[in-house]
Amino acid sequence: MHNPESLILKGLPKGHAKDHAVRLLLGAATYLIVIIAALLFCKIIKDGAPVLFTTKAPFVDLGFLLDKNETLHVFDDAQGVRHQLAASKYSEYVKHHDGAPIYNEQTFSYSGGGIAGPIVGTVLLTVGSMILALFFGVGAAIYLSEYAKQSPFIHAVRLAILNLAGIPSIVFGLFGFSVFVLAVPVITRTPADRSLLTLPLWFGDAVVSFQGWNSSLLAGCATLACMILPVIITASEESLRAVPQGFRDAALAMGATRWQTIRTCVLPFSIPGILTSSLLAVTRVAGETAPIMFTAAVAAKDDLPWQSLANPFDLLSSQVQALPYHIYTLAARIPASEATQRAQYGSVFVFLILVASLSAGSMLLRAKLRSKLKW
């Protein structure tokens, strides 16, 4: 070597300042995001936790979780004590204090009672749409990865499915409204006036009427399922492809049919991946407001979905409340005041816990299944 001494650093290395600046900038960007998210969560937890948790056993305000949603009445009694009562308790109070004067009365819609209706509605919507999306999504993924020949047409189909994932949810809402609410066929004896087309059936006096399912649980589930289908199909196909080719070869070489191979040697081993993606889809389904606004959700409903039904199938054609829509209603449709904060922050907090626990559950489940199915 000409001058070995040149290997020893004199002063700072070249480009040190630039390196340092880039590192600082990227670090700052990262931590800024974290800090903003942390502040947001802290605010929600600070205001929402006191609504849900109490200092006395059982430490959770079960009333908030289990009571129906009602209008909140706020008023002063003759002694100048301020009361905040949900509609049912308010009428009891009035009955009890017959004729007692009430001053400064204010009412806030949707802000009294609990949020049992929205919670139940969200659960029903989520379960229903996941059943639909998993059935169609995993089916399509199996077809695309195992059966379809890899032709340009299939590539186009796959690309189209991928692009569906980028469509804004409000568009899915409108799509669901125009298709599931207004246009899909139903079998009925009394077709609606707005039916697009009625076809007679070969038996009885029933007809097939293209009049849609109305705003209903079923229409909401179908719309939400459409929204997450691309995610489920893409992720399922990915996890099906990740199953080693050797398993398929081995099964086929032992005399399995195509479907037996898929059922016994491909699908079981791709379930961790499918589950992970679908649990992430669950959090999306539970959280979306736009697709259910026109297709399933109502702001107020006196009964829980299964109450006062003529037969169990009417559940599918009834409207439901839903947590994200409830939060939207509380935030946008009623005036903000001290009295409504309990309902607002409480709902958001419960919603946050629900979604967070779903994500955590998906991670745990995946870790557990992965360790069981390694190759």
Place this chain on the structure above:
Amino acid sequence: MVTDRTNSAVPLPAAIRIADLCFAYHAKPALTDVTLDLPAHQITALIGPSGCGKSTLLRCFNRINDRIPGAHITAGSIHIHGIDINRRDIDLQELRRRVGMVFQKYNPFPKSIYENVVFSLRLSGLRKRHELDAIAETALRAAALWDEVKDRLHSRALGLSGGQQQRLCIARAIASQPDILLMDEPCAALDPIATLKIEELLHQLKKQYTIVIVTHNMAQATRCADHTAFMYLGQLIEFAPTLQLFNTPRHPQTLAYVTGSFG
């Protein structure tokens, strides 16, 4: 092609009879005019450099090539025990139960050892526990694995060593009681000790099964095979009893290959 069976005292019955077989991936030919009779209850080795078509030929015997898009037989025929296996009305599932296959990379399913062995039996709808148990034991004994795993039949197959996993794959292939066993470089991923065990096993198995083995390892062919076929560029160059092929090859290309001048 040079075929010589003068060394055999009695003409052996052929388990697989290949006549003028041509095979192509799309338009690209992989096999041209292969004519070969593989004798029953013997081990036949297919040797040759990479890409010579020996694996393709092997995979024709159970028609597992069918799943590769564009792969097709362009001419000729394969008869197994007298039946043309490329007829349209062949029961592929039954064919593959009769012609078992072991792959280069051992590929047991991530299930228990027991479930791996009885896989093909479950496929054919066998449910009776004691029958499954009996066949599993027979197959594992035949694959010389029983003594090593009899106490942990229900533990994970992937916890076994590489050689054990490959023997499990052999047990899995013979559980459906095939007539023919195809082996596509079964020892390529194994160490010498495990290879030795598999080779010993092959000698046991040939009493019951006709074995066709593809190998890169010429020493392995001399150790195990009764007959050896040398293939080059999609053609069968020479087929002869193993010792004869290695000691006194008739074809100059065979000589060049077995003496290591190329390949």
